[in-house]
Amino acid sequence: MIRFRPEDGCLDLPQTLDCGQAFRWRPVLLPDGREAWRGIAFGHALTVWQEENEFCFDCTEEEFHTVWYDYFDFGTDYSALRTQLSALHPVLKEACSYAPGIRILRQEPWEALCSFIISQNNNIVRIKGIADRLCSLSGHPILCGDETLYAFPTPESLDTYTVETLSPLRAGFRAKYLLDAASRVSHGQLDLDALKAVPTEEARERLMTVRGVGPKVADCVLLYGLHRTDCFPLDVWMKRAVRLMPELTPEDLGESAGIAQQYLFHYVRMHPELFK
Numbered sequence: 357m358i359r360f361r362p363e364d365g366c367l368d369l370p371q372t373l374d375c376g377q378a379f380r381w382r383p384v385l386l387p388d389g390r391e392a393w394r395g396i397a398f399g400h401a402l403t404v405w406q407e408e409n410e411f412c413f414d415c416t417e418e419e420f421h422t423v424w425y426d427y428f429d430f431g432t433d434y435s436a437l438r439t440q441l442s443a444l445h446p447v448l449k450e451a452c453s454y455a456p457g458i459r460i461l462r463q464e465p466w467e468a469l470c471s472f473i474i475s476q477n478n479n480i481v482r483i484k485g486i487a488d489r490l491c492s493l494s495g496h497p498i499l500c501g502d503e504t505l506y507a508f509p510t511p512e513s514l515d516t517y518t519v520e521t522l523s524p525l526r527a528g529f530r531a532k533y534l535l536d537a538a539s540r541v542s543h544g545q546l547d548l549d550a551l552k553a554v555p556t557e558e559a560r561e562r563l564m565t566v567r568g569v570g571p572k573v574a575d576c577v578l579l580y581g582l583h584r585t586d587c588f589p590l591d592v593w594m595k596r597a598v599r600l601m602p603e604l605t606p607e608d609l610g611e612s613a614g615i616a617q618q619y620l621f622h623y624v625r626m627h628p629e630l631f632k
Contacts, residue, residue, distance in 0.1 A: 357412055357413065357414055357415075358412070358413040358415060358416075358417055358420045359407075359410045359411070359412055359413075360410065360411050360413060360420070360430075361409055361410050361411070362411075362428075362430055363430075363433070364432075364433045364434050364435040364436070365409075365435060366434040366435055366438075366456060366457055366459065367411060367428065367457055367459060368455070368456070368457020368458065369393045369404065369405070369406060369411075369457075370383070370393075371455045371456075371457040371458045371622065372428075372457060372458050372459050372461065373393050373395065373461075375455065375458055375618065375621070375622040376480055376621060376622065376625065377460065377461055377463075377580050377618060378395070378397075378461050378463060378471075378580070379471050379474075379475075379480070379483050379484045379487045380395050380396055380397070380467075380484070380487060380488070380491070380508075381393050381394070381395035382394060382395070382484075384403065384501075386403075386405065390405055391405065392404060392405035393405070394500060394501070394505070395505075396491075396498060396500070396505045396506070396507060396508075397423070397427055397461075397463065397464060397467075398423055398427070398464055399496075399498070399507045399508075400415070400419060400423050400424075400498075401498045401499070401500035401505045402414060402415055402424060402500070403500060403501055404424075414501070426462050427461060427462050427463070428459055428461065428462075429459050429460055429461065429462055429583075430459075432459075432460075434458075434459055434615075437612055437615055438452040438456060438619075440612065441609070441612060441615070441616050441619070444604060444608070444609070444616075445601045445603065445604055447597075447600045447601050447620075448601070448604075448616060448619070448620070450623065451616075451619040451620045451622070451623035451624075452619050454619075454622070454623045454626070455619060455622050455623065458618055458619060458622060460579070460580070460583070460585065460614065460615055460618055461580065462583050463580050463581050464508065464581065465548040465549070465551070465577065465581035465582055466508070466510075466511060466541060466548055466581075467508040467581070468576065468577045468580045468581025468582075469537055469541075469548070469563070469566070469569075469577045469581060470487075470490070470508070470514075470534055470537060471483070471487055472573045472576040472577055472580075473530055473533045473534055473537060473566075473568060473569065473573060474486045474487060474490075474527060474530055474534070475573070475576070476530060476533075476568065476573065478530075485526075486525050486526065486527050486530075488506075489524060489525045489526070490508075490509065490514075490522075490525055490527075490534075491505075491506035491507065491508055491509065492506050493509075493522075493524060493525065494509035494513045494514055494517070495507040495508055495509045495513075510542075511537070511538045511541035511542040512538075512542045514534065514535070514538035514542075515535070515538040515539050515542045515543075517535065517538075518535070519531050519532055519535065522534070522535070529568075530568070532567065532568070533566070533567050533568030533569070536566055536567035536568070537566045537567075537569075540565070540566055545565075546562060546563070546565065546566065548581070548582075551563070551578075551582055552582055556578065556584055556586055556587065559574075559578055559582070559584070560574045560575065560578060560587075563577055563578070571590070572589050572590055572591055575587040575588065575589040575590070576589045579614040579617070584614070585611055585612060585613065585614040585615055586610065586611050586613050586614065587613065587614045587617075588606035588609065588613040588614060588616075588617045589614075589617060590606075591621075593621055593624050593625055594617060594620065594621060594624075596624060596630075596631050597620045597621070597623075597624045600624075600630065
């Protein structure tokens, strides 16, 4: 087990893991009754919990530094980013203050692509259910504590399925989009790693060659899977949120636009009364 305290003092596990950016984390109770979160990323399972000002990661020191330190973006000072964003507009200040423990997770690009394909016209509970069924169907098992979790399936594994054999997912129209993504990635038509080195607009256009991937899904993949924090995904909630700040455009937020988006998204989703 590794104990760690972020240098910027910023991490709230529920705010970060259940704010709509990732879908494979869930709360669990440890044998001694403590609350924890359990999930899986990059083929590694993790149970993590907080004890006072420290966070306990149930993993080796090597795994923490090679997987989880970057995954939780501990190298970025979110306290400084919140201060900068809060100075831009009162609504942004309120959003940053409402959930100051949010960090942008650096997720695996392939998983992010599939997760946000699944997210189309969907709610978070159903997204999580479909993602879990997909992993149980095609991912390899990994023991975590007293239970078995499943890694996210590879593009090559998913490419062996058909719309009919994916029917247990209950993914509806999204199944054919998942299969198109798997085919393009596994056959080299879409190189997700190569997107890290090209301009944002070009990366967005390449992602949109996947069937069913529009600007919003592409920007989610860029933000959450490739950490392109200049991207500002616009869904129904965010289109409402920007109306609260008519003086600002996403472009005005610069390289921190995606981080501002996550604070705003969580804030407005938890405060629907703002739009009555």
